[in-house]
Amino acid sequence: MHYARRRLVNVAAQSLAVLCTVAVLIPLVLILGYLVAKGVTSLNLDFFTQLPKPVGEPGGGMANAIVGTLILIGLACAFAVPLGVLTGVYLSEYGHGRFGWSVRFCADVLTGVPSIVIAIYAYTLIVKPLHSFSAYAGGWALGVIMLPIVTRTAEEMVKLVPGSLREASLALGVPAWRTTLWVVLRTARGGIVTGIMLAVARIAGETAPLLFTAFGNQFWHHGLGGPISSLPVQIYTYAISPFDDWHRQAWAGALVLLALIAFTSLAVRLLTRGRLRPAL
Amino acid sequence: MDTKLDVISLHAWFGTHHVLQDITLKMPERAVTAIIGPSGCGKSTLIRCLNRMHEVVPGARASGKVLLDGEDIYAPGVDPVQVRAKVGMVFQRPNPFPTMSVFDNVAAGLRLNGVRRSRRELAAVVEHSLRQAALWDEVKDSLRASGVSLSGGQQQRLCIARALAVEPEVILMDEPCSALDPIATAHVEDLIHELKEHYTIVIVTHNMQQAARVSDLTAFMYLGSLVESGPTERIFTTPEKKETEDYITGRFG
Numbered sequence: 001m002h003y004a005r006r007r008l009v010n011v012a013a014q015s016l017a018v019l020c021t022v023a024v025l026i027p028l029v030l031i032l033g034y035l036v037a038k039g040v041t042s043l044n045l046d047f048f049t050q051l052p053k054p055v056g057e058p059g060g061g062m063a064n065a066i067v068g069t070l071i072l073i074g075l076a077c078a079f080a081v082p083l084g085v086l087t088g089v090y091l092s093e094y095g096h097g098r099f100g101w102s103v104r105f106c107a108d109v110l111t112g113v114p115s116i117v118i119a120i121y122a123y124t125l126i127v128k129p130l131h132s133f134s135a136y137a138g139g140w141a142l143g144v145i146m147l148p149i150v151t152r153t154a155e156e157m158v159k160l161v162p163g164s165l166r167e168a169s170l171a172l173g174v175p176a177w178r179t180t181l182w183v184v185l186r187t188a189r190g191g192i193v194t195g196i197m198l199a200v201a202r203i204a205g206e207t208a209p210l211l212f213t214a215f216g217n218q219f220w221h222h223g224l225g226g227p228i229s230s231l232p233v234q235i236y237t238y239a240i241s242p243f244d245d246w247h248r249q250a251w252a253g254a255l256v257l258l259a260l261i262a263f264t265s266l267a268v269r270l271l272t273r274g275r276l277r278p279a280l
Numbered sequence: 281m282d283t284k285l286d287v288i289s290l291h292a293w294f295g296t297h298h299v300l301q302d303i304t305l306k307m308p309e310r311a312v313t314a315i316i317g318p319s320g321c322g323k324s325t326l327i328r329c330l331n332r333m334h335e336v337v338p339g340a341r342a343s344g345k346v347l348l349d350g351e352d353i354y355a356p357g358v359d360p361v362q363v364r365a366k367v368g369m370v371f372q373r374p375n376p377f378p379t380m381s382v383f384d385n386v387a388a389g390l391r392l393n394g395v396r397r398s399r400r401e402l403a404a405v406v407e408h409s410l411r412q413a414a415l416w417d418e419v420k421d422s423l424r425a426s427g428v429s430l431s432g433g434q435q436q437r438l439c440i441a442r443a444l445a446v447e448p449e450v451i452l453m454d455e456p457c458s459a460l461d462p463i464a465t466a467h468v469e470d471l472i473h474e475l476k477e478h479y480t481i482v483i484v485t486h487n488m489q490q491a492a493r494v495s496d497l498t499a500f501m502y503l504g505s506l507v508e509s510g511p512t513e514r515i516f517t518t519p520e521k522k523e524t525e526d527y528i529t530g531r532f533g
Contacts (some may be wrong), residue, residue, distance in 0.1 A: 096338075162375070164371060164373060164375040165375055165377060165378075166336075167333065167336065167369075167371065167375070168371065168375045168376075168377070168439070168442075169377075169388070169392065170333065170336060170364060171331065171333055171364055171368060171369035171371075171443070172364065172365070172368070172388065172389035172392065172393070172442065172443065172446055173361055173362070173363075173364040173365025173366075173368075173389065173393060173446055174361070174388075174389065174392040174393055175361050178392050178393075178394070179392070182392055183377060183388075183392070186377075186379050187377070187378060187379050189379070
């Protein structure tokens with residue numbers, strides 16, 4: 001009797017879990033499917049190699065925007081990854097006091113700041129004094145959005161490293177700083193990389209912080225001190241235009257952006273995973 | 281036998297909790313000293329004071345003297361990192377570095393200390409340490425494999441090899457066999473016998489048979505104090521104090 005009841009409850013709970021998973025997956029699959037269906041027809045080699053054509057002229061591509069997005073993500077990472085990872089290490093290893101608490105609080109608040117506000121901040125800090133929209137300003141804005149995500153994931157991942165490994169290293173006569181860099185960080189590497197890739201995925205699609213920092217550019221950029229094109233801004237511009245041709249290109253751009261993020265995530269994971277095999 | 285480690289009036293605290301009270305104990309060179317006593321008596325704290333690992337725990341501190349070859353490791357200006365390079369440690373649970381191969385685990389101490397060595401010198405040290413730890417024959421064909429994929433007993437010997445690679449003078453073992461099965465325990469005990477030819481060994485153990493089997497000297501601790509110490513044979517046959525006798529005959533603990 002008890003056993004029968006327990007089995008029933010088990011089946012019910014399991015079905016509910018499966019049902020919820022399916023419910024979550026349906027919109028995801030629909031969006032992906034629609035995106036592929038709409039985007040793939042407008043994709044061709046030109047899309048990856050050509051600059052945008054003026055209105056009315058058919059063809060053209062988003063080569064500048066693809067490169068621009070990669071540059072902006074690179075700039076954001078160059079600033080947010082070292083700063084975020086080291087802050088995370090600090091918070092986990094030493095941030096037990098009031099200062100650590102404040103940093104953690106600020107990071108959490110920063111996560112909730114609307115990206116448009118961060119754009120205004122980058123505009124005031126970089127665009128205004130330099131009198132020019134620039135890749136630097138765009139990268140900075142994206143980096144600021146990444147920073148708290150990287151910091152908090154790095155902190156959590158470093159916390160998961162067992163204390164026994166730190167002790168093992170210290171007991172070998174290894175100084176604390178080397179222990180942190182070569183034992184603790186190395187052990188937490190997988191989790192930290194995942195956190196960074198999540199942060200990259202988050203910023204890669206951001207449009208608002210780029211509107212008046214990187215601005216956008218229908219041509220190739222001239223150095224990082226000037227306006228630069230990016231996929232999200234290009235998609236936005238094309239999507240709100242009245243031209244069917246541009247709409248098609250916007251779909252293709254969205255598809256490319258998605259694929260770009262998927263491939264970088266995959267590549268980074270493959271490159272940073274451990275290469276150790278188990279013993280025979 | 282010359283005294284290698286001389287503990288003089290050592291006290292230790294965790295916050296306000298006074299866990300070691302006035303410990304005075306001599307540990308002879310190239311011999312095995314066993315520290316026995318019931319759980320919570322402070323034996324682990326005592327050996328963690330011998331290479332200044334005690335103070336790594338937040339809020340922990342110690343006072344008193346520990347002379348290593350006559351020099352106080354608690355004297356002002358002594359770098360704990362230098363002390364730990366001379367006094368190695370093996371922990372209760374095997375803790376190889378999970379991201380490193382067998383080879384890299386053994387080489388870790390040298391590499392992380394920034395000692396520059398050629399690939400060949402490093403390989404020689406690794407082989408020598410693994411042989412000393414009686415593990416070489418089992419792992420010589422899988423040096424590139426992950427250290428954590430070895431069995432528990434092999435992992436513990438890997439940790440011993442890792443400690444030996446930095447050429448310490450003293451090896452502290454904090455219940456090194458408590459997570460191992462009897463066969464792996466026998467391996468480690470045989471190893472201790474061989475290692476004492478070259479090293480001074482201090483071992484903490486819960487297991488009185490183990491203390492009797494491996495050690496030359498035994499110290500019995502109870503409630504943070506040293507009750508009695510002396511040659512192992514005497515402690516186990518004619519203990520002077522009643523607490524010692526009660527403990528080794530299993531009347532309490």
